[in-house]
Amino acid sequence: MVLRKTWERVYKQALEILRETNHPIAKYTLGLIENKTLEIITFNKVKEKDFKCYADDYCDDKGEKLPHHYPPSSLTISKIIKAWDAKINGNRVSINHTLSDPKKIAKILVHEANHFLNDTNDNYDTDEKQFTEEFRAVLSESLVFSKPLRKWKLQEIAKEVAKRYELPLPKSIAMPEGLFVPKNKSSR
Numbered sequence: 778m779v780l781r782k783t784w785e786r787v788y789k790q791a792l793e794i795l796r797e798t799n800h801p802i803a804k805y806t807l808g809l810i811e812n813k814t815l816e817i818i819t820f821n822k823v824k825e826k827d828f829k830c831y832a833d834d835y836c837d838d839k840g841e842k843l844p845h846h847y848p849p850s851s852l853t854i855s856k857i858i859k860a861w862d863a864k865i866n867g868n869r870v871s872i873n874h875t876l877s878d879p880k881k882i883a884k885i886l887v888h889e890a891n892h893f894l895n896d897t898n899d900n901y902d903t904d905e906k907q908f909t910e911e912f913r914a915v916l917s918e919s920l921v922f923s924k925p926l927r928k929w930k931l932q933e934i935a936k937e938v939a940k941r942y943e944l945p946l947p948k949s950i951a952m953p954e955g956l957f958v959p960k961n962k963s964s965r
Contacts, residue, residue: 783877784819790879791886800921803883805958806890815893817886819874820857823849827866835860865889865897884918891917895955908944913953915941920957 792810795803809815818824823831825847832843832853839860843853858873863885865871870889876882891897891914901907915938919926931950939946 784874787877787879787882788817791882794879794883795886795921798921801958802887802891802917802921805894806887809890809893810886814868815890816869818869818871820871821851821854821874823854823871824869827864827869827871830866831857831861831864831871834864863889865892868893880922884922887918887921888914891955891957894957894959904944905947907942908938908947909953909955911942911944912938913955913957916953917957 792807795807806815810817818827820831828847828849829845832845832849835857836842841856843856844850849857858875861873862876862881863870863872870886870893872882872885876885892910895910895913897910897914901910912935915934916926916931919930919934923930931952935946935950938944
């Protein structure tokens with residue numbers, strides 16, 4: 778019960794951080810959450826369909842199978858939250874419920890909203906495709922929470938993405954294709 782109340786408090790603080798930035802990407806993210814287009818849940822409350830997807834992803838990423846029985850055990854959940862802070866499946870974002878930094882959660886929400894906007898859902902056929910999608914999502918975080926981007930900062934972010942996701946660093950770094958906010962109101 779205490780953990781749930783802590784999560785709810787920290788989550789509300791994260792939403793307030795997004796609201797206070799007044800950045801278009803933050804506003805877009807908040808809009809998705811507030812109108813329930815993007816559903817935010819915690820890994821310990823994950824839906825069965827999402828859990829099966831995450832169990833398969835865990836096997837692909839870590840080379841270890843997780844039991845597919847639902848609901849997952851606390852041991853299985855602890856393995857998932859050690860592997861990821863968040864995952865997206867369709868319009869549902871599952872987040873590590875033990876996170877306590879509201880700014881980190883706000884960044885995660887922006888990151889996952891970018892995946893949703895670009896219909897990524899972690900379906901990558903190549904390392905290059907994964908790099909592009911993750912680079913754009915991390916850039917969206919930087920656009921909201923950092924000072925204006927400079928070319929050297931793009932290089933720094935690219936290196937961070939390559940390291941974080943264990944991907945090869947492309948020879949040349951440029952702004953990735955895709956969207957940071959919808960082109961018009963009817964877009965996602």
